Amino acid sequence: xxxxxxxxxxxxxxxxxxxxxxxxxxxxxxxxxxxxxxxxxxxxxxxxxxxxxxxxxxxxxxxxxxxxxxxxxxxxxxxxxxxxxxxxxxxxxxxxxxxxxxxxxxxxxxxxxxxxxxxxxxxxxxxxxxxxxxxxxxxxxxxxxxxxxxxxxxxxxxxxxxxxxxxxxxxxxxxxxxxxxxxxxxxxxxxxxxxxxxxxxxxxxxxxxxxxxxxxxxxxxxxxxxxxxxxxxxxxxxxxxxxxxxxxxxxxxxxxxxxxxxxxxxxxxxxxxxxxxxxxxxxxxxxxxxxxxxxxxxxxxxxxxxxxxxxxxxxxxxxxxxxxxxxxxxxxxxxxxxxxxxxxxxxxxxxxxxxxxxxxxxxxxxxxxxxxxxxxxxxxxxxxxxxxxxxxxxxxxxxxxxxxxxxxxxxxxxxxxxxxxxxxxxxxxxxxxxxxxxxxxxxxxxxxxxxxxxxxxxxxxxxxxxxxxxxxxxxxxxxxxxxxxxxxxxxxxxxxxxxxxxxxxxxxxxxxxxxxxxxxxxxxxxxxxxxxxxxxxxxxxxxxxxxxxxxxxxxxxxxxxxxxxxxxxxxxxxxxxxxxxxxxxxxxxxxxxxxxxxxxxxxxxxxxxxxxxxxxxxxxxxxxxxxxxxxxxxxxxxxx
Numbered sequence: 001x002x003x004x005x006x007x008x009x010x011x012x013x014x015x016x017x018x019x020x021x022x023x024x025x026x027x028x029x030x031x032x033x034x035x036x037x038x039x040x041x042x043x044x045x046x047x048x049x050x051x052x053x054x055x056x057x058x059x060x061x062x063x064x065x066x067x068x069x070x071x072x073x074x075x076x077x078x079x080x081x082x083x084x085x086x087x088x089x090x091x092x093x094x095x096x097x098x099x100x101x102x103x104x105x106x107x108x109x110x111x112x113x114x115x116x117x118x119x120x121x122x123x124x125x126x127x128x129x130x131x132x133x134x135x136x137x138x139x140x141x142x143x144x145x146x147x148x149x150x151x152x153x154x155x156x157x158x159x160x161x162x163x164x165x166x167x168x169x170x171x172x173x174x175x176x177x178x179x180x181x182x183x184x185x186x187x188x189x190x191x192x193x194x195x196x197x198x199x200x201x202x203x204x205x206x207x208x209x210x211x212x213x214x215x216x217x218x219x220x221x222x223x224x225x226x227x228x229x230x231x232x233x234x235x236x237x238x239x240x241x242x243x244x245x246x247x248x249x250x251x252x253x254x255x256x257x258x259x260x261x262x263x264x265x266x267x268x269x270x271x272x273x274x275x276x277x278x279x280x281x282x283x284x285x286x287x288x289x290x291x292x293x294x295x296x297x298x299x300x301x302x303x304x305x306x307x308x309x310x311x312x313x314x315x316x317x318x319x320x321x322x323x324x325x326x327x328x329x330x331x332x333x334x335x336x337x338x339x340x341x342x343x344x345x346x347x348x349x350x351x352x353x354x355x356x357x358x359x360x361x362x363x364x365x366x367x368x369x370x371x372x373x374x375x376x377x378x379x380x381x382x383x384x385x386x387x388x389x390x391x392x393x394x395x396x397x398x399x400x401x402x403x404x405x406x407x408x409x410x411x412x413x414x415x416x417x418x419x420x421x422x423x424x425x426x427x428x429x430x431x432x433x434x435x436x437x438x439x440x441x442x443x444x445x446x447x448x449x450x451x452x453x454x455x456x457x458x459x460x461x462x463x464x465x466x467x468x469x470x471x472x473x474x475x476x477x478x479x480x481x482x483x484x485x486x487x488x489x490x491x492x493x494x495x496x497x498x499x500x501x502x503x504x505x506x507x508x509x510x511x512x513x514x515x516x517x518x519x520x521x522x523x524x525x526x527x528x529x530x531x532x533x534x535x536x537x538x539x540x541x542x543x544x545x546x547x548x549x550x551x552x553x554x555x556x557x558x559x560x561x562x563x564x565x566x567x568x569x570x571x572x573x574x575x576x577x578x579x580x581x582x583x584x585x586x587x588x589x590x591x592x593x594x595x596x597x598x599x600x601x602x603x604x605x606x607x608x609x610x611x612x613x614x615x616x617x618x619x620x621x622x623x624x625x626x627x628x629x630x631x632x633x634x635x636x637x638x639x640x
Contacts, residue, residue, distance in 0.1 A: 002032060002033045002051060002052055002053050002054055002065070002077075002078065002079040002080075002165075003026075003029030003030075003031075003032030003033050003051070003052040003079060003164075003165040003166065003169070003511075004029075004049070004050070004051055004052075004077040004078065004079050004129065004130070004131055004152075004163075004164065004165050005022075005025045005026055005028075005029060005049075005050045005051075005077075005163065005164035005165065005169040005170075006022070006025075006047075006048050006049040006050055006077065006131055006140075006162075006163055006164075007021075007022070007025075007047075007048050007160055007161060007162050007163070007173060008046065008047055008140055008160065008161040008215060008217060009045075009046045009048075009159065009160045009175075010046070010159045010160065010161075010217070011158075011159040011160070013045075015045040017174075018041065018045040018046075018048060019039075019041065019045070021048075021172065021173055021174065022039055022041065022048045022050050023039065023050075024172040025050055025164065025169040025170070025172045025173060026039065026050030026051065026052060026169070028166070028168045028169045028171075028172055029050075029052045029164070029165060029166060029168070029169050030052055031511060031512055031513070031514060032052050032054065032079070032165060032166070032511045032514070033051070033052025033053040033054045033514075034052075034054060034514045035053050035054055036051075036052070036053035036064060037050075037051070037052055037053070038050070038051045038053070038064055038065050038066050038077075039051075039066070040066035040068075040075055040077075042133075042135075046217070047133055047138075047140070047217070049066045049075060049077045049131060049133060050066075050077065050169075051065040051066055051077045051078075053065060054372070054514055054516060062100055062101025062102070062103065062106075063101055063102075063103035063105055063106075065077050065078060065105060067105055067106065067109055069109050069110060069112070069113040070097070070098070070100075070110065070113065071113050072135070073113060073134065073135055073136050074109060074112055074113055074132050074133065074134060074135070075132070075133045075135070076105065076108070076109045076112070076130060076131070076132045076133075077130065077131050078105050078108060078109075078128060078129075078130040078131075079128065079129045079130070079150050079152075079165055080126055080127045080128030080129060080130070080145065080149075080150045081104060081126050081127055081128070081266075081516070081518065082104035082107060082108050082124055082125070082126040082128065083125050083126045083262075083265040083266055083268070083523070084123075084124070084125040084126070084265060085104035085107040085108070085126075086268075088107050088108075088111055088123060088124075089107045092107065092110055092111060092114060095114065097110050097114065104126075108120075108124065108128075108130070109132075111123055111124070112132055117132060117141050117143065117212065118212070118229060121143055121212065121229040121230070122229065122230070124145075125265070125523065125524055125525065126145065127145045127149035127150050127518070127519070127522075128143075128144070128145045128150055129142075129143070129144050129145070129150040129151060129152035129165060129207070130142070130143050131163055137216065138216060138217045138218055139214050139215065139216040139217075140161070140163075140214065140215050140216075141212055141213065141214045141215075142154055142163055142207055142212060142213045142214075143207075143211070143212040143213075143229070144207045144208070144209055144210065144211055144212075145209065145210070146209060146210045146230040146232075146524045146527070147209050147210070147232075147379075147494075147498070147499060147503075147522045147524070147527060148196070148208070148209030148210075148498070148499030148500075148503055149499075149503055149507070149519060149522060150165075150507065151165055151166065151206070151504065151507055152164075152165065152206070152207040153165070153166070153167055153170060153199060153204060153205065153206055153207070154204070154205055154207055154213065155170070155199070155201070155203045155204030155205050156203045156204075156222050157173055157174075157175030157176045157177060157203075158175040158177065159175065160173065160175040161215050162175075162176065162204075166349045166508075167199065167200075167201070167204070167349040167350055168346075168349050170204060171635070177201075177202070177203065178201060179201060179202045179203075180200060180201065180202070180598070181198060181199065181200060181201055181202045182461050182462075182463070182464050182598070183198070184198040184199060184200050184201075185200065185351070185461050185598065185628065186457045186458055186460075186461045187457075188200070188351045188353070188624065188628065189453060189454040189457040189460055189461065189624050189625070189628075190452050190453060190454055190455075190457040191451065191452070191453065191496075191497075191501075192352075192353040192354055192453055192501065192620065192623075192624055193352055193353065193354065193497075193500050193501045193504065194206075194350060194351065194352075194500070195496050195500045196208045196209075196499065196500055197226075199350060200350040200351060200631075201350075203222070206500075207226060208226060208228075209230075209232075209499050210228050210229060210230035210231060210232070211226040211227065211228050211229065212226065212227060212229055213225075213226040213227075230524075232491070232494060232495055232527075233491075235527065235528050235531050236491055236531050238528075238531075238532075239528070239531035239532040239533075240531075242532065243532055243533075243534055244529070244532045244533050244534065248537045248540070248547070248550075251533050251534075251537045251547055252537075252547055252550040252551055254529065255526075255529065255530075255533070255547055255548070255551055256289075256551045256554065258523075258525055258526055258529050259285070259289055259520065259521070259526060259551065260289050260292065260293065261525075262520040262521075262523035262525065262526050263286065263289045263290055263293060263375065263520045264293050265523075266375060266518045266520045266523070267290060267293060267294070267375070269372075269373045271371070271372040271373060272299070272370065272371040272372055272373070273298075273299070273371055273372070273373040273374070273375075274298060274299030274300060274301060274367060274370065274371040274373070274374050274375075275287045275290055275298060275299070275300050275301070275325075275374055275375045275376070276300075276301055276302075276363055276364075276367060276374050276375070276376045276377075276517070277300040277301065277302050277316045277319065277320060277325075277327075278302065278312045278315070278316055278377070279302070279312050279313075279314075279315025279316035279317075279318065279319050279560075279561070280312070280315070280377065280561070281377075281380060281386070281545055281548055281549055281552060281561060282377030282378070282379070282380035282381070282386075282521060282545075282548070283316075283376060283377030284319045284377070284552055284556055284560075284561055285377065285380070285521075285548060285551055285552045285555075286375050286376065286377045286520055286521065287300055287319065287320070287323060287325060287375075288319075288323055288552060288555035288556055289555070290375060291323045291324065291325060291555075292555060297324055297325050297326040298325050298326065299325070299326050299327075299328065299370060299371055300316070300320050300325040300326070300327045300328070301327075301328050301329075301330075301363055301366055301367040301370070301374070302316035302317065302320075302327070302328070302329045302330075302363070303329075303330050303331070303332055303359060303362050303363045303366060304329060304330070304331040304332070305331070305332065305334075305337070305359075305570070306331070306333065306334065313329055313331065315560070315561075315563060316329070317329055318560045319556055319560055319561065322556055322557065322560060323555070323556065328366065328367075328370065330366045332362055334575070334579070335579075336362070337358055337359070337362060337570055338575065338579060338580065340358050340361050340362065341358065341580070341583075341630075342630075343361075343512070344357060344358075344361075344627065344630065345627070345630045345631040345633065345634035345635070346634050347361070347508045347509065347512040348504070348508045348631075349508070350631065351624075351627050351628040351631045352504060352505070352508075352627060353453075353620075353623045353624040353626075353627040353628075354501050354502075354505050355570060355572045355619075355623055356505065356570075357505050357508075357509060358570050359570060360505055360506060360509040360510075361509040361512065361513075364509045364510040364512070364513050364515050364517070365513050367515055368510075368513040368514060368515040371515075372514070372515065372516060373515070373516045373517075373518065374510070374515060374516070374517050374518070375517070375518045375519070375520055376506065376517050376518070376519055377519075377521060378498075378502055378503065378506060378519045378521065378522065379498065379502075379519055379521040379522040379527075380521050380545060380548055381493075381545075382490055382493045382494040382497070382498045383490070383494070383521065383522075383526070383527065383530040383531075383538075384530065384538045384544070384545040384546075384547060384548045385486060385490055385535070385538040385539040385544050385545060386544045386545045386548075387489075387493070387544070388544075389450060389489075390486045390489050390490070390539075390544070391486075391542075391544070392450075393443075393446055393447065393450055393485070393489065394485055394486055396446060397440075397443050397446050397485060400438070400440055400446070405441060409438075409439060443485045443488070444488070447488075447489055447492060451497070453620050453621050453624055454621055454624065456603070459600070459603075460599055460600055460603055460604070461598065461599060461600075462597060462598055462599065462600060484535060486535065486539065487535055503519070506519070533547060549561075572619045572623055573611070573617045573619040576611060576612075576619060576622060577611070577612055577614065581612075584608070584622070584626055585608075587625075587626055587629035587630065587633075588604055588605065588608050588622075588625065588626070588629070590605060592629075596629075596632060598628075598632075599625065599628075604622075604625055607621055607622060608622060
């Protein structure tokens with residue numbers, strides 16, 4: 001895996017200064033690519049590309065980037081892996097191309113040279129973020145993989161277009177402004193992450209999954225918009241129009257075959273390879289199929305915790321022993337887990353508050369001591385209906401929708417009126433929650449309510465009085481693609497929560513230690529097959545992920561994997577009342593919050609006091625604020 005960065009400058013600047021800027025931007029990504037560094041600038045220095053390399057395929061200098069195409073027209077920097085590069089290479093060789101090395105980078109570049117970037121992208125099966133400079137058209141094009149596995153930020157400084165794998169590289173450019181986007185902060189407090197296309201900074205964006213964006217030096221303007229080369233909504237629509245025609249048993253066979261093909265292609269590596277194993281359905285399926293494709297024991301890695309409520313190590317060990325993997329299990333102490341927290345803001349680069357970032361970072365660190373590449377089981381819940389909340393929300397909506405809308409609205413008004421008169425906090429909040437549920441008019445309202453941390457996030461963030469109302473950014477939830485509630489929730493999670501939370505968590509935690517993590521359940525062909533499968537083979541007789549479980553049953557006895565779903569987390573709630581209390585108290589002090597000028601102190605302090613009593617668990621809300629505060633500390637950002 002790698003890190004990429006670069007810029008287009010539209011104002012005159014000293015050539016040496018530009019070279020120094022590019023070097024600083026690229027150096028900030030050294031953790032993503034510890035094995036090699038490369039730079040390219042055009043004759044004027046106004047176009048610059050930087051690359052840090054983690055060598056996985058073709059370890060020789062022939063895989064060095066930035067890489068120029070054989071025809072000389074294109075220059076590429078690329079972060080990712082192209083799993084079908086061998087088949088594409090054969091196709092290109094049949095068309096007359098001759099290759100200098102054995103890297104997937106060269107195959108990807110020559111495919112672009114042959115077909116053009118827009119036509120080449122649908123040929124690429126893999127995870128990637130790339131930037132390609134077209135010398136003839138003097139145009140820079142950015143592109144990101146279909147489901148958003150690899151990150152790519154872009155945006156505008158003063159008379160300059162910037163891009164990078166991580167925000168820290170963009171911050172190194174002298175034209176970077178760094179004004180905090182308060183609407184993005186509001187979204188963060190609501191969700192615990194910042195949804196694409198927003199970033200924590202104004203005028204800096206995330207390129208959405210399956211999109212590309214082109215900027216020309218001849219028509220330099222900030223009014224450029226990404227376009228989609230792959231669309232999840234189209235995949236979902238196509239799957240509904242052309243559903244899988246076979247029986248449930250045939251669906252299991254088709255999924256088994258497609259997963260094995262995806263895993264086989266993702267096991268190609270010129271460096272040691274292993275798998276992250278939690279013992280759950282998703283990671284156990286990946287490991288089982290990896291072992292079935294290997295002629296020797298694969299390496300598997302698990303971490304354990306002393307707190308049994310958060311410990312999955314024994315389940316993973318049982319699966320590993322049955323499959324005969326070479327298993328590494330490491331128990332970490334609460335102190336070791338807490339030692340990760342001061343590094344989170346630096347690794348994640350913008351506010352990010354999924355506390356499972358801590359165990360993810362720990363298991364990545366352990367795996368990196370033995371291998372350079374790991375496969376993981378991320379994506380199974382979104383594709384196959386695995387989250388418990390789907391069933392919970394479905395039951396609640398059925399209960400709510402039994403009552404006429406008029407009655408629900410009246411009940412909500414009464415509950416609010418009574419709540420406003422109650423002096424005690426607990427009954428007041430219970431009545432307010434009842435009023436909120438009674439006022440829901442559509443299943444999508446329930447989804448939004450259920451996936452919100454600070455429900456009053458807009459009131460929590462102090463306004464920026466310098467900005468007119470029309471410039472305040474907001475996010476729109478994608479339109480539902482089905483009248484079936486559970487299927488719609490799966491789609492919305494795959495569009496937002498998966499790329500902006502789950503995949504961000506894995507990418508930053510693994511890249512912080514130079515570990516490449518591949519996610520075969522999110523192979524583009526697996527995703528497309530999953531959306532063709534009928535919903536009743538995903539959730540069958542009340543059992544989530546039925547079709548995936550049936551695949552796993554072929555390799556691992558059900559008794560080893562049949563257990564309640566556990567979150568991959570740590571006991572943040574107890575830590576905040578104990579060993580993290582002083583750290584949190586400092587970050588949440590009234591004086592500090594007022595001085596920084598971003599958040600109203602009163603509601604935050606109220607939640608903090610209630611949490612400390614032990615009668616309330618406000619860990620998610622408080623962790624959101626703490627991660628923003630820690631990020632402010634790390635970046636030195638100030639209210640502007």
